[in-house]
Amino acid sequence: MEKFKPERKSATVEVVGGNISDQERIINHQEFNFLNQVRLKNEREKTTEELELIREINERLREFINQYGGQYIEVSADNMHFFTWEDIDTETKSEFLSKRPDFTGFEGKFSPDDQSIYIIHEEKTHKLKFASTLVHELIHFMAFNSLSILKKEDKKLTIGDRRLGFAVKKTKGRAYYFNDINEALTVELELEFKKRYFDKISLTAKLEKERQRLVKEFKSDLNVLDNEKSAIDDSTWIEKISDGRYRYMVNVYNEEVNKLRDLIRDIFENNPDEFNSLGEVFNLFTKAYFTGRLLPIAKLIEKTYGKGSFRELGENTKSKDEESLL
Numbered sequence: 662m663e664k665f666k667p668e669r670k671s672a673t674v675e676v677v678g679g680n681i682s683d684q685e686r687i688i689n690h691q692e693f694n695f696l697n698q699v700r701l702k703n704e705r706e707k708t709t710e711e712l713e714l715i716r717e718i719n720e721r722l723r724e725f726i727n728q729y730g731g732q733y734i735e736v737s738a739d740n741m742h743f744f745t746w747e748d749i750d751t752e753t754k755s756e757f758l759s760k761r762p763d764f765t766g767f768e769g770k771f772s773p774d775d776q777s778i779y780i781i782h783e784e785k786t787h788k789l790k791f792a793s794t795l796v797h798e799l800i801h802f803m804a805f806n807s808l809s810i811l812k813k814e815d816k817k818l819t820i821g822d823r824r825l826g827f828a829v830k831k832t833k834g835r836a837y838y839f840n841d842i843n844e845a846l847t848v849e850l851e852l853e854f855k856k857r858y859f860d861k862i863s864l865t866a867k868l869e870k871e872r873q874r875l876v877k878e879f880k881s882d883l884n885v886l887d888n889e890k891s892a893i894d895d896s897t898w899i900e901k902i903s904d905g906r907y908r909y910m911v912n913v914y915n916e917e918v919n920k921l922r923d924l925i926r927d928i929f930e931n932n933p934d935e936f937n938s939l940g941e942v943f944n945l946f947t948k949a950y951f952t953g954r955l956l957p958i959a960k961l962i963e964k965t966y967g968k969g970s971f972r973e974l975g976e977n978t979k980s981k982d983e984e985s986l987l
């Protein structure tokens with residue numbers, strides 16, 4: 662199969678199918694989308710604080726993404742679309758809720774088609790959660806993103822997602838295989854980014870200090886139940902809403918993250934001659950996430966768990982439907 666591999670000019674780094682000029686057309690079209698973002702209905706103005714936050718995150722992401730073997734691209738504030746839930750008009754709200762009945766007042770999404778990041782949030786949303794989500798979606802943006810040409814009629818090309826980081830989509834069907842692993846990896850990278858840089862970014866440094874102080878206070882509060890205390894970790898957002906009352910939120914992908922950690926530990930323990938640390942196994946996953954090359958991981962999984970086990974892992978970690986959270 663012919664392949665066209667340009668420098669990264671948008672989230673899309675590869676197009677598969679058709680001929681080289683078809684692929685080039687799609688790459689150029691995606692670049693056009695990337696550079697020509699339109700302000701959307703109900704989209705709010707970004708605050709000066711957010712513009713500074715975006716600038717400071719971008720400044721660190723280059724080094725971070727390059728270190729993992731990924732291809733950095735500066736995503737401008739125009740590619741990020743923010744919506745305050747309370748300010749959205751009633752009609753749009755009910756239309757949105759009819760499609761997403763499980764909406765809990767906060768959502769981040771990266772759309773490779775639009776070359777955009779969307780964040781819908783309630784006014785009360787913790788700013789640290791907002792900043793973390795922004796980092797999370799930007800990491801999705803800079804993962805290996807690939808499209809396939811599904812159909813060509815005269816000059817009209819129909820395209821579909823093929824790869825999003827570690828997740829794989831078949832040309833037929835809507836589900837992303839390995840979706841849970843893809844999300845878990847994105848969260849792990851997001852946590853690593855926070856650990857390395859959030860104390861150096863002006864807004865998050867201030868908020869992170871306050872968060873850590875509150876976690877301490879929460880854990881020593883006699884009125885808080887032990888099982889609540891043990892639910893709090895590095896990825897928890899916590900706020901004090903009144904005396905003795907806290908509001909906190911754990912990462913939605915905690916279960917997927919724990920499963921990935923178990924898998925990595927298990928691979929490590931089953932291949933004592935191949936790896937010196939858990940980090941080495943993790944890096945193999947992130948390499949696939951950023952470069953698109955799944956083969957080394959596939960081989961390792963099959964070697965560890967037997968023939969057909971990689972495909973099985975893809976099945977067991979696939980998304981429920983296309984509209985799954987990113």
Ligand SMILES: [Zn+2]
Pocket residue numbers: 797801844847986987
């Ligand atoms: Zn995600």
